[in-house]
Amino acid sequence: MTGGTGMMDRLRHNPAALGIGLLLIGAALIAGAEAWLTPFERTVIGFAGINIILAVSLSFSNGLTGLFSLGHPAFMMLGGYTAAILTFPAMRKSTMLPGLPEFIATSELSLLPATLAGGVVAAVAALIAGFPVLRLRGHYLAVATLGLIVIVQVLINNMDSITRGAIGLAGLPRLSNLWWIYGWVAVTLFVTWQLKHASLGRALMSIRENELASASIGVRRARLKLFAFVLGAFFAGVAGALWAHLVTNLTPNSFGIVTAFMIVVMVVLGGSGSLIGAALAAIALSVISEAARPIERAIDAYGLVQIVTATLLIAVLLFRPQGLFGSGEPVTRRMTTPGKPPSKTSHEHRGGFPNETS
Amino acid sequence: MVDTPDTLLEGDRLSRRFGGVVALQDYSVKLSKGDLLGLIGPNGAGKTTAFNLLSGVLPPSAGSISLDGRNLTGSQPEAFAEAGIARSFQNIRLFKDLSAWENVAAGYHMRHGAGWLSTILALPGARASERRMREKACALMETVGLADFIDQRAGDMPYGHQRKLEIARALATEPRVLLLDEPAAGMNATETEELKKMIAVIHEDLGLTLVLVEHDMRFVMSLCRRVQVLNRGELIADGTPEEVQATPAVAEAYLGKGRGKKVA
Numbered sequence: 172m173t174g175g176t177g178m179m180d181r182l183r184h185n186p187a188a189l190g191i192g193l194l195l196i197g198a199a200l201i202a203g204a205e206a207w208l209t210p211f212e213r214t215v216i217g218f219a220g221i222n223i224i225l226a227v228s229l230s231f232s233n234g235l236t237g238l239f240s241l242g243h244p245a246f247m248m249l250g251g252y253t254a255a256i257l258t259f260p261a262m263r264k265s266t267m268l269p270g271l272p273e274f275i276a277t278s279e280l281s282l283l284p285a286t287l288a289g290g291v292v293a294a295v296a297a298l299i300a301g302f303p304v305l306r307l308r309g310h311y312l313a314v315a316t317l318g319l320i321v322i323v324q325v326l327i328n329n330m331d332s333i334t335r336g337a338i339g340l341a342g343l344p345r346l347s348n349l350w351w352i353y354g355w356v357a358v359t360l361f362v363t364w365q366l367k368h369a370s371l372g373r374a375l376m377s378i379r380e381n382e383l384a385s386a387s388i389g390v391r392r393a394r395l396k397l398f399a400f401v402l403g404a405f406f407a408g409v410a411g412a413l414w415a416h417l418v419t420n421l422t423p424n425s426f427g428i429v430t431a432f433m434i435v436v437m438v439v440l441g442g443s444g445s446l447i448g449a450a451l452a453a454i455a456l457s458v459i460s461e462a463a464r465p466i467e468r469a470i471d472a473y474g475l476v477q478i479v480t481a482t483l484l485i486a487v488l489l490f491r492p493q494g495l496f497g498s499g500e501p502v503t504r505r506m507t508t509p510g511k512p513p514s515k516t517s518h519e520h521r522g523g524f525p526n527e528t529s
Numbered sequence: 530m531v532d533t534p535d536t537l538l539e540g541d542r543l544s545r546r547f548g549g550v551v552a553l554q555d556y557s558v559k560l561s562k563g564d565l566l567g568l569i570g571p572n573g574a575g576k577t578t579a580f581n582l583l584s585g586v587l588p589p590s591a592g593s594i595s596l597d598g599r600n601l602t603g604s605q606p607e608a609f610a611e612a613g614i615a616r617s618f619q620n621i622r623l624f625k626d627l628s629a630w631e632n633v634a635a636g637y638h639m640r641h642g643a644g645w646l647s648t649i650l651a652l653p654g655a656r657a658s659e660r661r662m663r664e665k666a667c668a669l670m671e672t673v674g675l676a677d678f679i680d681q682r683a684g685d686m687p688y689g690h691q692r693k694l695e696i697a698r699a700l701a702t703e704p705r706v707l708l709l710d711e712p713a714a715g716m717n718a719t720e721t722e723e724l725k726k727m728i729a730v731i732h733e734d735l736g737l738t739l740v741l742v743e744h745d746m747r748f749v750m751s752l753c754r755r756v757q758v759l760n761r762g763e764l765i766a767d768g769t770p771e772e773v774q775a776t777p778a779v780a781e782a783y784l785g786k787g788r789g790k791k792v793a
């Protein structure tokens with residue numbers, strides 16, 4: 172780490188250049204992947220990207236703000252169905268989804284507006300659900316948000332004139348590709364990163380750290396919690412939309428409690444509130460679950476991945492409850508101040524990387 | 530009692546019960562701008578409860594609270610902070626996993642934080658406010674003598690420093706009234722002396738109105754020209770340190786005579 176330090180420091184002081192550099196590298200990687208990898212490999216990388224969006228956004232609301240929500244799958248479902256209905260071929264819409272209003276039945280959107288609409292619908296649902304639900308704390312909130320998953324599943328099952336109920340939507344156009352998915356990964360990381368490393372992020376973390384003290388310095392808890400919840404839901408909705416157009420079918424059971432569990436594991440593994448940590452954990456778990464699939468098939472042990480994941484979770488909770496990176500980021504020293512050199516200790520205390528101390 | 534125009538903080542016949550326990554009974558306090566009031570009393574007298582009511586952390590069972598004539602009774606603590614009441618906690622409540630300056634900067638959020646959209650887009654206004662906030666936080670830490678601890682994780686700081694950091698965080702909300710709950714608890718003699726100077730600075734230079742809860746009578750008597758004494762939830766004396774010390778009920782409360790009997 173000696174040779175690169177000078178360049179790293181220069182980049183750190185020029186975030187715009189760093190951002191553009193990262194975008195270019197990312198774009199080159201995606202171009203390479205699109206050109207040379209097999210469809211299966213690209214799909215795996217696509218899933219990893221969707222999981223990054225999910226884990227990072229949940230790390231924002233759960234890890235940073237301290238809301239223990241398990242509701243992400245509900246918002247994925249809302250975003251996925253909204254987008255799928257909007258992109259569904261207009262020809263088939265009138266027969267298969269007869270309950271749709273005229274203007275939706277006759278239109279056929281492209282992926283970007285459909286994805287945005289999915290995110291917005293999920294965000295609006297979070298706004299409505301958040302008012303009552305966010306009054307709860309800890310495991311009460313967790314249970315209540317599990318309830319959201321059930322509610323959304325039941326609604327979709329029963330609104331069959333616009334969702335086809337339990338049959339689900341099949342034969343969706345395969346509009347998702349690595350460009351779209353990783354474009355949204357970049358947006359998710361950028362938005363959450365900007366918020367985390369600013370006054371608003373400190374206010375959100377203060378709620379997590381000590382809600383009473385946070386209120387007594389005037390942090391408007393209710394509003395900020397709702398904001399974090401809604402923002403997380405928006406990206407979950409986006410992820411659901413991207414997923415639907417990658418897998419090309421969607422049923423009320425596409426996302427459920429197991430999905431919630433997997434995302435929570437990613438957040439816990441990464442360290443609560445660590446955005447990069449959540450992203451890395453998302454990649455790791457995605458790769459593990461895809462790699463394990465042939466093994467599961469070979470030894471006829473379906474669900475092996477979940478068992479391995481659950482075991483991993485328990486091990487992390489026992490031996491490193493702060494996750495890989497605590498609530499810090501492996502690439503920054505959050506506590507640097509203008510005019511003051513970063514103190515040596517600061518890095519260690521954040522559970523920094525790579526010379527972490529326990 | 531006629532409301533004098535310069536009354537800043539007023540608590541009127543405040544009571545608070547916890548189940549059957551009466552923690553505070555008919556406690557009244559009136560502060561003018563620039564006052565420095567000491568609030569003392571034995572353990573369990575109701576001092577912290579009084580602060581909890583005056584800072585909106587707990588609603589009173591009876592009575593009312595107003596700042597500058599504005600009624601705050603029943604509001605959330607956020608509203609009390611917004612109105613200009615800040616406090617420290619007897620059981621330190623820092624944001625442990627944040628650095629020291631971030632704790633202070635969090636205090637600035639209420640009045641100086643940028644909105645979410647300008648934060649995400651890093652608009653010039655948001656960037657400038659972020660820079661200002663960091664500078665202010667560092668300056669404030671210097672004021673309370675923590676200049677060397679700016680990047681330290683708050684939870685890892687020595688106890689005495691944590692208390693000072695809590696005061697800095699409270700000051701960052703730019704309050705009109707500051708309530709300090711046993712700021713000297715756990716401090717050694719030197720630290721206590723420093724704290725005394727710091728409180729004097731806050732009071733005189735920043736022109737803040739202060740209420741100081743302390744266990745240590747001497748500490749309060751040397752700083753405050755007005756002292757209130759609570760015992761078992763009731764106000765038993767209110768006056769200059771000399772007047773208060775001359776009150777028989779105070780001596781009884783502190784010497785533990787009159788135990789089982791009703792004081793005052």
Ligand SMILES: Nc1ncnc2c1ncn2[C@@H]1O[C@H](COP(=O)(O)OP(=O)(O)O)[C@@H](O)[C@H]1O
Pocket residue numbers: 547550551552570571572573574575576577578579
């Ligand atoms: N949150 C609470 N729940 C129940 N009882 C409380 C609570 N807070 C304070 N009390 C009780 O109220 C009384 C006054 O406590 P407190 O205000 O903390 O006293 P002091 O700060 O003067 O030591 C004590 O008997 C205490 O046990």
Ligand SMILES: [Mg+2]
Pocket residue numbers: 576577578619
């Ligand atoms: Mg107390």
